[in-house]
Amino acid sequence: MYIVRNAKPDEFDAIGALMVDVYSQLDGFPKQADQPEYYRLLTNIGEITEKPEVELLVAVSTEGKIHGAVVYFGKMSFYGSGGAAPEETDASGFRLLAVDPSARGRGIGKLLTVECIAKARQRGHAKVVIHTTEAMQTAWRMYEKVGFRRAEDLDFMQKELPVFGFRLYLRDDFTDQPSSDR
Numbered sequence: 001m002y003i004v005r006n007a008k009p010d011e012f013d014a015i016g017a018l019m020v021d022v023y024s025q026l027d028g029f030p031k032q033a034d035q036p037e038y039y040r041l042l043t044n045i046g047e048i049t050e051k052p053e054v055e056l057l058v059a060v061s062t063e064g065k066i067h068g069a070v071v072y073f074g075k076m077s078f079y080g081s082g083g084a085a086p087e088e089t090d091a092s093g094f095r096l097l098a099v100d101p102s103a104r105g106r107g108i109g110k111l112l113t114v115e116c117i118a119k120a121r122q123r124g125h126a127k128v129v130i131h132t133t134e135a136m137q138t139a140w141r142m143y144e145k146v147g148f149r150r151a152e153d154l155d156f157m158q159k160e161l162p163v164f165g166f167r168l169y170l171r172d173d174f175t176d177q178p179s180s181d182r
Contacts, residue, residue: 002067002108004115007056012046015058015069019045022098028135030161038158041080042096045071051078057115059099059108067103070112071096072119076129083156085129085165092120093129097139110142117146121170128168129154133161140164 007015019042024031032039041048049056053074058066073079073093079086085093094116099108120128130148132140147168154165 001062002059002106002111004057004059004111007046007049007058007066007069009046011058011066012044012049012056014066015056016043016045018066018069018100019043019096019098022101025101026133026135029133030159035159035161045069045096048080054078055119057112059111061103066100067106068097068099068108068112070094070098070116072116074119074123079129081131081156082158082163083131083154083165085131085154088127088129088154090126091129091167092116092123092125092127095131104138109139110146113142113146117168117170126169126171128170130166130168131163132166133163 020039023029023042030038045056048054048071055072057070057072059068060066071094073095076088076091076093077086079093079095081095097109097112117128130143131154132143143166148166149168151165151167154167156163
């Protein structure tokens with residue numbers, strides 16, 4: 001059993017270490033030597049919470065151990081990716097989802113994803129924006145099962161790494177949904 005809550009400042013270093021560990025182990029994902037600034041972001045993940053409407057969420061076991069984390073953006077201008085995502089309106093987003101390898105297969109990634117979707121709904125947003133890569137196939141499949149659909153207009157290159165955009169529409173009363181996404 002896990003609860004999702006905002007991370008506490010004294011947990012930021014451990015969460016950063018978890019994120020570095022998870023991302024550095026992905027086959028086909030850039031390593032620290034290839035993208036040192038990306039790994040600096042992961043290591044210092046607590047700094048991201050200094051931005052308005054940005055939350056670092058954690059999935060914590062009943063024993064108090066952090067088994068997963070994600071960054072939720074209530075305002076897309078702080079999303080921090082390449083491409084068009086930071087210009088999305090009426091949207092929330094999340095990035096940098098990481099699950100402790102020893103706790104995989106327990107639904108922690110989905111739990112964190114569903115919490116981010118719930119936060120977007122609470123804000124009244126029409127959509128949720130995310131990105132993933134080919135190295136993250138487990139997450140990719142889970143996002144599609146939850147209802148996210150590919151959004152090629154959000155794709156971008158992170159140096160040599162193709163990054164793929166996804167949207168989840170939460171309401172029917174928005175005006176920017178391309179007919180191919182319906």
